[in-house]
Amino acid sequence: MNHTIVVRGLYKEYNSQTILDNVNLEVEKGETLGIVGPNGIGKTTLLRIIAGIEHPTRGEVNVRGKVGLVPQDDLLLPWKTIKDNIILGLILHNTPRGIIEEKLRRVASLLELEEHLSKYPKNASGGTRRKAAISRALVMDTDILLLDEPYAGLDLKITQSLAGVLNRLKERGVTLVIVSHKLWELASNADRIIFMNGPPGRVDGEIDLRGLSEEERIARLLGEARRYTSM
Numbered sequence: 333m334n335h336t337i338v339v340r341g342l343y344k345e346y347n348s349q350t351i352l353d354n355v356n357l358e359v360e361k362g363e364t365l366g367i368v369g370p371n372g373i374g375k376t377t378l379l380r381i382i383a384g385i386e387h388p389t390r391g392e393v394n395v396r397g398k399v400g401l402v403p404q405d406d407l408l409l410p411w412k413t414i415k416d417n418i419i420l421g422l423i424l425h426n427t428p429r430g431i432i433e434e435k436l437r438r439v440a441s442l443l444e445l446e447e448h449l450s451k452y453p454k455n456a457s458g459g460t461r462r463k464a465a466i467s468r469a470l471v472m473d474t475d476i477l478l479l480d481e482p483y484a485g486l487d488l489k490i491t492q493s494l495a496g497v498l499n500r501l502k503e504r505g506v507t508l509v510i511v512s513h514k515l516w517e518l519a520s521n522a523d524r525i526i527f528m529n530g531p532p533g534r535v536d537g538e539i540d541l542r543g544l545s546e547e548e549r550i551a552r553l554l555g556e557a558r559r560y561t562s563m
């Protein structure tokens with residue numbers, strides 16, 4: 333199998349309290365994996381460990397490819413414009429001006445951000461800020477994108493627009509891991525969904541939506557939604 337992320341026997345403790353308890357998962361290249369679980373179960377911690385920002389207490393994490401993390405709270409610098417936030421990583425890597433402009437142009441077009449580039453984050457909508465946070469990861473030529481609650485706080489129209497953006501990235505071969513506490517937010521994107529439960533956080537079930545018709549997909553998701561009524 334062509335796995336781009338492999339997590340084996342992962343444990344995470346904070347102050348001797350177990351947060352993640354023997355988490356195992358694999359993500360194939362180009363796949364979109366959804367991770368669903370209630371608040372506080374350890375989803376963000378898991379993504380941060382996969383991104384290499386956080387270290388596991390025990391266990392193995394293997395990632396093949398360049399990872400970008402889109403954090404739960406966007407974390408844009410308020411004193412920089414949307415454009416300058418997006419290109420910050422490129423500037424820190426001393427990327428030539430011409431290449432920066434070209435990468436910016438491509439990503440702004442893909443995420444429909446052109447008219448918002450000169451705004452400051454506080455003057456941009458939540459949807460624009462989310463797209464800027466995704467762009468900031470994408471300009472670094474990431475082929476694995478970890479998205480922490482990308483739809484949180486977005487209205488239906490922007491949610492659909494963002495789902496379209498994520499589908500376009502998938503078509504371009506980007507591997508996506510999307511974390512959410514709402515199963516339905518993953519309905520239009522995920523190839524596979526794993527469920528986390530606990531505490532402590534562990535993987536507690538998986539559904540494979542690949543190769544299903546739209547009707548079969550919805551039936552499958554409805555069945556799961558009934559089983560995990562809290563979602």
Ligand SMILES: Nc1ncnc2c1ncn2[C@@H]1O[C@H](COP(=O)(O)OP(=O)(O)OP(=O)(O)O)[C@@H](O)[C@H]1O
Nearest residue numbers: 346351369370371372373374375376377378404513
């Ligand atoms: N740096 C830290 N130090 C101590 N405890 C932490 C730290 N980071 C997270 N935790 C704890 O780990 C648990 C899991 O947190 P995490 O943010 O990963 O959950 P989550 O599933 O992402 O929640 P949400 O859906 O609310 O975003 C929580 O109990 C949290 O308090």
Ligand SMILES: [Mg+2]
Nearest residue numbers: 375376404480
């Ligand atoms: Mg979280």
